[in-house]
Amino acid sequence: xxxxxxxxLILLTNDDGLYAAGLRTLLGVMEEFGKVVLISTTxxxxxxxxxxxxxxxxxxxxxxxNDKHRIYACSGTPTDSVKIAINQLLERAPDxxxxxxxxxxxxxxxxxxxxxxxxxxxxxxxxxxxxGFSLNNFSPAADFSTCKxxxxxxxxxxxxxxxxxxICLNVNIPASDKKDIKGIKxxxxxxxxxxxxxxxxxxxxxxxxxxxxxxFNNHEPDATDTDxxxxxxxxxxxxxxxxxxxxxxxxxxxxxxxxx
Amino acid sequence: xxxxxxxxLILLTNDDGLYAAGLRTLLGVMEEFGKVVLISTTxxxxxxxxxxxxxxxxxxxxxxxNDKHRIYACSGTPTDSVKIAINQLLERAPDxxxxxxxxxxxxxxxxxxxxxxxxxxxxxxxxxxxxGFSLNNFSPAADFSTCKxxxxxxxxxxxxxxxxxxICLNVNIPASDKKDIKGIKxxxxxxxxxxxxxxxxxxxxxxxxxxxxxxFNNHEPDATDTDxxxxxxxxxxxxxxxxxxxxxxxxxxxxxxxxx
Numbered sequence: 001x002x003x004x005x006x007x008x009l010i011l012l013t014n015d016d017g018l019y020a021a022g023l024r025t026l027l028g029v030m031e032e033f034g035k036v037v038l039i040s041t042t043x044x045x046x047x048x049x050x051x052x053x054x055x056x057x058x059x060x061x062x063x064x065x066n067d068k069h070r071i072y073a074c075s076g077t078p079t080d081s082v083k084i085a086i087n088q089l090l091e092r093a094p095d096x097x098x099x100x101x102x103x104x105x106x107x108x109x110x111x112x113x114x115x116x117x118x119x120x121x122x123x124x125x126x127x128x129x130x131x132g133f134s135l136n137n138f139s140p141a142a143d144f145s146t147c148k149x150x151x152x153x154x155x156x157x158x159x160x161x162x163x164x165x166x167i168c169l170n171v172n173i174p175a176s177d178k179k180d181i182k183g184i185k186x187x188x189x190x191x192x193x194x195x196x197x198x199x200x201x202x203x204x205x206x207x208x209x210x211x212x213x214x215x216f217n218n219h220e221p222d223a224t225d226t227d228x229x230x231x232x233x234x235x236x237x238x239x240x241x242x243x244x245x246x247x248x249x250x251x252x253x254x255x256x257x258x259x260x
Numbered sequence: 261x262x263x264x265x266x267x268x269l270i271l272l273t274n275d276d277g278l279y280a281a282g283l284r285t286l287l288g289v290m291e292e293f294g295k296v297v298l299i300s301t302t303x304x305x306x307x308x309x310x311x312x313x314x315x316x317x318x319x320x321x322x323x324x325x326n327d328k329h330r331i332y333a334c335s336g337t338p339t340d341s342v343k344i345a346i347n348q349l350l351e352r353a354p355d356x357x358x359x360x361x362x363x364x365x366x367x368x369x370x371x372x373x374x375x376x377x378x379x380x381x382x383x384x385x386x387x388x389x390x391x392g393f394s395l396n397n398f399s400p401a402a403d404f405s406t407c408k409x410x411x412x413x414x415x416x417x418x419x420x421x422x423x424x425x426x427i428c429l430n431v432n433i434p435a436s437d438k439k440d441i442k443g444i445k446x447x448x449x450x451x452x453x454x455x456x457x458x459x460x461x462x463x464x465x466x467x468x469x470x471x472x473x474x475x476f477n478n479h480e481p482d483a484t485d486t487d488x489x490x491x492x493x494x495x496x497x498x499x500x501x502x503x504x505x506x507x508x509x510x511x512x513x514x515x516x517x518x519x520x
Contacts, residue, residue, distance in 0.1 A: 043315075044315070046314055047311060047312035047313075047314045048309075048311050048312075049308075049309035049310035049311045049312070049339075049378070050309035050310070050372045050373050051307060051308050051309045051311040051373075052307035052308075052309070052373055052472060053307075053472060054306055054307045054472060055303075055304070057461070057469035057470055057471055058458075058469065058470045058471075058472060059467075059468075059469050059470075060468075060470070076472075079309075079373075080472065083456045083458075083472065084456075084458055084470060084472075086456075087456045087457070087458050088458050088460070088470065109385060109503060111505050112310045112381065112385075112503065112505070113310050113311075113312055113339075118309070121372065125369060125372075125453040125454075126453065127453075157517055157518060160517075161517055164510065165451075166451065166507075167507045167510055184518055186511055186514045186515045186518060187511075188504075188506040188508065188511065189504055189505055189506045191425075191426065191504070193385040193386065193387075194385075196343045196344075196346075196347045197347070198318075198343075198344055198347055198348050200348070201317070207319075208319075208320075209317035209318065209319050210317055210318045210319075210320070210344060210348065211317055211318075212312060212313060212314060212318060212336075212340065212343065212344075238514065238518070239506055240506065240507040240510040240511060240514055241505045241506065241507060242505055242506070242507035242510075243369060243372065244448075244449055244451070245371050245372070245449055245499075245501045245502055245505070246448040246449045246499055246500065246501065246502070247426075247427045247500040247501060247502035248448065250424065250427055250500040250502075251446055251447075251448065251500060254446045254498065254500055255446045257417055257420075257421055258417060258444055258446060258498070
């Protein structure tokens with residue numbers, strides 16, 4: 001793959017691994033916009049958040065290359081993949097970092113746990129316009145074709161107006177029929193949390209172990225400006241995500257408390 | 261350990277593992293405030309961010325119990341540890357979730373990668389007043405004694421005024437002599453990023469591997485209201501951290517762009 005000066009260079013990754021259907025759909029759409037370097041893991045890295053690989057070395061291997069894309073397998077997390085691609089593998093800084101399409105939504109506080117969104121956040125930390133895409137369907141057999149239209153739409157907006165420093169996009173697509181999706185809605189992250197219900201089991205040696213499972217608890221199901229509401233009502237939610245985790249509205253109050 | 265109705269119940273964890281000196285210092289201070297349940301891993305979990313263990317089961321073991329504390333070893337990440345403690349191990353919801361003292365600062369964007377801060381964020385998602393403490397010294401032999409005074413001070417403030425929903429504290433203590441520390445400064449997260457410099461090596465079979473290394477790049481070294489400035493100038497930085505990653509200031513602008 002030759003990257004010309006005028007080519008858009010797109011770094012693509014995900015957290016469901018190289019063989020995920022969502023990744024292949026996103027690769028197809030990204031090739032319409034430019035040259036794509038895809039880097040991901042052979043295994044799934046769901047729920048890896050912004051984790052870094054610090055105790056073991058990272059391995060990278062070229063799997064495939066043609067005129068439109070180059071594909072790497074990486075042993076590290078989605079965040080490692082973005083870092084090593086930008087620092088070691090790419091011919092120049094990418095124009096976009098695009099992640100997904102995740103199998104399952106990354107709305108509300110799932111943005112904190114998601115490896116897909118972590119990759120977008122990492123791109124953003126490098127000053128690159130970055131987007132994470134997710135489909136609200138956990139099934140490996142999910143139909144990603146409805147996503148294409150909205151991915152194109154979002155990326156065309158970004159091509160005209162890059163994102164400001166420190167902001168990336170979290171795009172969640174409802175798992176509805178094409179005809180039922182009402183369009184894009186700019187939202188805020190819904191307030192909520194995951195309620196765990198660990199499943200306790202005994203292994204063949206009689207020792208206890210636990211499986212993490214749980215369900216999402218939406219604290220504001222009636223608020224119509226949230227990503228959760230948008231997805232539940234057949235809108236594609238777009239949330240601008242900031243890397244600044246400061247609760248700015250609370251700093252003055254905190255100053256008062258510490259002055260007492 | 262018997263937890264009476266009037267006892268403060270404190271959940272303590274970290275990401276440097278059960279044998280870290282910083283954890284033991286924090287345990288000692290927390291025992292001044294209430295009954296402590298400590299849960300951590302035998303190995304270090306630095307840089308694990310908000311990662312979840314979804315592909316393997318989680319194991320938990322009681323290691324030690326006395327009148328003041330109970331200590332568990334957990335095979336999962338810091339976030340798993342908080343989740344399983346609250347859902348399976350504690351007699352009731354804890355009054356505080358406290359994490360640290362981390363070996364090394366978690367200022368600026370390190371809040372995104374830190375397992376220590378992820379544990380505090382997880383406590384916060386459960387509606388519990390939560391704090392992560394870090395000392396700006398990566399050495400396992402670091403002197404944590406200077407931290408005690410400031411940990412007491414922060415926790416006394418929290419005892420009077422719990423944190424609002426969705427906010428936890430990121431406290432970073434400079435690695436300075438006790439006499440040189442000027443006090444606590446309420447700050448915002450400094451803008452910056454980690455610049456990677458992967459170290460490329462060959463294994464004995466001649467195959468390439470990489471070690472992740474890098475340095476922090478402060479984008480605003482002269483801004484005096486940031487955590488980075490505070491620590492560099494011998495203040496203990498306290499940043500209120502929100503679990504809401506929405507860039508609220510940018511939503512209207514984004515709406516305009518998508519309307520075009």
